[in-house]
Amino acid sequence: xxxxxxxxAPRLGVGVGWRPEIxxxxxxxxxxxxxxxxxxxxxxxxxxxxxxxxxxxxVTVVPHGVSLGLGGADRPDAGRLAELARRAEALGSPLVTxxxxxxxxxxxxxxxxxxxxxxxxxxxxxxxxxxxxxxNVRIAQDSLPVPLAVENIAALISWPDEExxxxxxxxxxxxxxxxxxxxxxxxxxxxxxxRGEDPLRALDELPVxxxxxxxVAGGVERDGVWHDTHAHPVxxxxxxxxxxxxxxxxxxxxxxxxxxxxxxxxxxxxxxxxIRETIDxxxxxxxxxxxxxxxxxxxxxAGTGTGTGTGNFTPGDSDSGDGEDARRRLALAETALLxxxxxxxxxxxxxxxxxxxxxxxxLSVKRAGVVARxxxxxxxxxxADYRAAFLGYAASRPLRAGYRRDAxxxxxxxxxxxxxxxxxxxxxxxxxxxxxxxxxxxxRATRLVRVARAALAGR
Numbered sequence: 001x002x003x004x005x006x007x008x009a010p011r012l013g014v015g016v017g018w019r020p021e022i023x024x025x026x027x028x029x030x031x032x033x034x035x036x037x038x039x040x041x042x043x044x045x046x047x048x049x050x051x052x053x054x055x056x057x058x059v060t061v062v063p064h065g066v067s068l069g070l071g072g073a074d075r076p077d078a079g080r081l082a083e084l085a086r087r088a089e090a091l092g093s094p095l096v097t098x099x100x101x102x103x104x105x106x107x108x109x110x111x112x113x114x115x116x117x118x119x120x121x122x123x124x125x126x127x128x129x130x131x132x133x134x135x136n137v138r139i140a141q142d143s144l145p146v147p148l149a150v151e152n153i154a155a156l157i158s159w160p161d162e163e164x165x166x167x168x169x170x171x172x173x174x175x176x177x178x179x180x181x182x183x184x185x186x187x188x189x190x191x192x193x194x195r196g197e198d199p200l201r202a203l204d205e206l207p208v209x210x211x212x213x214x215x216v217a218g219g220v221e222r223d224g225v226w227h228d229t230h231a232h233p234v235x236x237x238x239x240x241x242x243x244x245x246x247x248x249x250x251x252x253x254x255x256x257x258x259x260x261x262x263x264x265x266x267x268x269x270x271x272x273x274x275i276r277e278t279i280d281x282x283x284x285x286x287x288x289x290x291x292x293x294x295x296x297x298x299x300x301x302a303g304t305g306t307g308t309g310t311g312n313f314t315p316g317d318s319d320s321g322d323g324e325d326a327r328r329r330l331a332l333a334e335t336a337l338l339x340x341x342x343x344x345x346x347x348x349x350x351x352x353x354x355x356x357x358x359x360x361x362x363l364s365v366k367r368a369g370v371v372a373r374x375x376x377x378x379x380x381x382x383x384a385d386y387r388a389a390f391l392g393y394a395a396s397r398p399l400r401a402g403y404r405r406d407a408x409x410x411x412x413x414x415x416x417x418x419x420x421x422x423x424x425x426x427x428x429x430x431x432x433x434x435x436x437x438x439x440x441x442x443x444r445a446t447r448l449v450r451v452a453r454a455a456l457a458g459r
Contacts, residue, residue, distance in 0.1 A: 009147075009180060009212045010094040012060060012253025014276055016268065022258070023050035025265035029272065032059065036097070036255050039063035039083075044090035055092065062213075063087040065098040070136045070150065071123035072102035073109060073331035081143040088146050095147045095212055097182045098140070100133065100173075105338040109331035115338045116399040118367050124159035124333065125169040128326040134176045135323065141179065149180035149212035154190035154219075154228035156359045160350025166197060167205025174210045181206070183251075184215035185241040186228060193226035194355075199241055203248060213253030216242055216275055225358055230259035234271055242275065243282035254279060342398040364394040367406070375407035381428045382420065389414060408437055 013033025018026050026035060027050055035054060042048070042063065051061055065084050068076050088096045101120035106112045123129045141148050150173075152166065164172070166188075170181060183206065188199035216239070218232035234256070245251065256271055339345040341360045347353050368390040372379045379386040393413050399406055411433040420426050 009252040010060075012062075012213055012255075014272060014279075015060075015253060015255040016272060017064075017255060017257040017259070018051065018054075018061070019259065019262070020048065020050075022262045022265075022268070023048065025262075025268060026050070027053060028265055029269055031272065031276075034060035034062065034253060034255070036062045036064045036257075037091075039065040039087045039096070040067055042087050042090075044083075044086045047090060051091070060094065061091045062093050063091060063096050065096065066120065067103060068098050068140065069101065069103040070098055070140060071100050071129065071133050072104060072136075073132060073327045073334060074104075074107065076136050076139050076143070078143070081140060085144050088144065093146060095149055095180070096144055097149045097151060097212070099151045099153050100170075101153045102334050102338075105331065105335040107331075109328050110335045112335055112339070113398075114400060115335065115342060116402075117338055117342065117363065118370065118399045118403070119363050120153045121334075121338065121341075122153060122155040122157065122159065124330075125162040125164040125166065126159075127163060128330050130164070130169060130172060130176075131323060131326045132330050134173060137173070137177045137179050141177065147180055147212070149182045151182035151184055151215065152187050154184070154187040154194075154226075156194050156225060156362065157351065157355045158195045165201065165205060166191065167202040170202075171205055171207050174207045179210075180212040181210045182213055182215065183211050183245065184217070185245060186215060186217040186219060186234070186238045186257075188241055189235070189238050190219060190226045190228045193221060193224075200244060203241075203244055208245070208249035211249060211251050213255060214242065214245060214251045215255055215257055217257040225355075227362070229261075230257050231261040233263075233267075234274065239274060239278045242278050246279050246282035247284055250283070339398075342394075344396050361391075364391050367394055367399060367403075370403050371407045371410065374403050377432055378407060378411065378429075381425060381432060383425075385420065389419070408433065412437075 014031065015034035015036060016026055016029065016032055018035040018037045020041075026032065035051075037051060042051075055061055063084065065080075068080055068084070070076060084096055084098075087093075099120050100123060102123055103117050103120060104115060105117075106115040123133065137148065137150065152170065173179060174181065185199075188197075188202055191197045192199045216234055217228065217230045218234045218238070219226055219228045219230070220232050221227070242254070254275055256268070256275060258268065333348070336345075336348040337351070340347050340351075340356060341363055347356055368387055371390065372386070382389060390410060393410050397409065397413065411429055414420065415426070415430060415433065418426075420429070
């Protein structure tokens with residue numbers, strides 16, 4: 001499918017991100033028209049009772065994927081696509097959403113071990129990356145029972161030598177695939193602070209008629225870097241960008257995201273009210289709406305900063321080279337970046353070393369937080385030493401096989417190093433590991449059992 005998305009996007013209204021921690025609050029909030037749930041956290045055969053009740057009340061539920069890695073060099077995994085399709089069908093959803101990002105790299109194309117980011121990372125806005133992304137989006141579209149919309153992400157870092165602005169990149173993606181867009185105005189603000197990109201230029205260049213819905217979320221600025229935390233109240237600049245978008249188009253839906261540090265229901269209700277008021281106040285009077293894509297001529301620079309891609313690409317340019325060659329080049333580039341972020345390898349040429357250090361630490365901190373949620377016994381066992389111990393472990397040991405395996409590998413790492421120093425704490429950690437490790441390769445298992453026995457003997 002190419003060109004403008006077929007048909008009109010479903011009218012969703014104003015919604016909120018559903019999370020288990022605030023399920024009761026979401027059900028009680030007045031005027032919630034729809035909710036979005038992280039797809040990977042749902043089991044199609046055993047949907048949470050809260051989502052079942054919401055659906056019975058007529059509330060639309062949209063699954064939001066985070067693990068496809070459509071911007072990666074590999075084609076989307078058929079199993080992941082099938083699981084996303086099952087969730088859409090189980091929820092009776094009118095569409096599904098994912099991200100324009102890569103989440104893993106390495107593997108056969110690079111003759112290097114597979115690497116997992118545990119996070120959404122930006123793709124370079126180049127012809128190669130666009131060609132690969134378009135093919136991956138088409139594969140996903142063909143595998144899903146409902147329309148797909150893809151989201152622009154927030155980033156701490158910029159790729160060197162980009163060929164397109166964000167607006168042109170998204171416009172060309174829509175032109176080539178007909179995919180819908182999920183526009184996150186908080187991410188536009190993040191990229192303004194972190195990468196010097198003009199969010200108004202992005203809105204001017206976007207094919208706003210392709211918008212399926214809009215995300216609004218909070219963050220915080222530290223030392224000149226905006227962190228898209230989804231754990232803080234929505235800031236005024238983000239609401240201002242929502243107003244700018246509404247002046248250009250009436251989005252089918254707007255959704256408030258909150259993923260951590262959840263406030264009382266009354267605060268969530270207040271943020272939803274602020275979103276509704278912003279939309280209503282920014283609605284243009286008849287005949288005054290801004291025509292999409294005409295405020296600035298394509299290729300006209302607006303603002304300063306890296307990654308603006310103002311003069312090297314014209315929408316509609318033909319791709320050069322073979323598709324597999326593009327995938328190989330993209331694989332090498334993304335693997336080099338991810339390896340620098342999670343495995344301590346040299347920083348690829350052209351990247352800001354300071355920003356990469358910030359991003360690397362952010363990935364490790366997020367990883368430590370996810371492991372703590374999946375294996376809450378570990379921070380209880382290690383106490384105040386958990387965070388520093390995990391960050392030390394993560395500095396040179398990339399995430400390779402998911403967070404549950406990561407928790408076990410972290411415990412392994414400490415035990416084989418004779419840590420923690422306390423015999424009693426080491427004993428508790430040994431018992432925790434023994435109860436969960438399961439089958440291991442013989443040589444490695446023998447070594448670790450000896451460590452565990454030694455720890456038990458020293459109690």
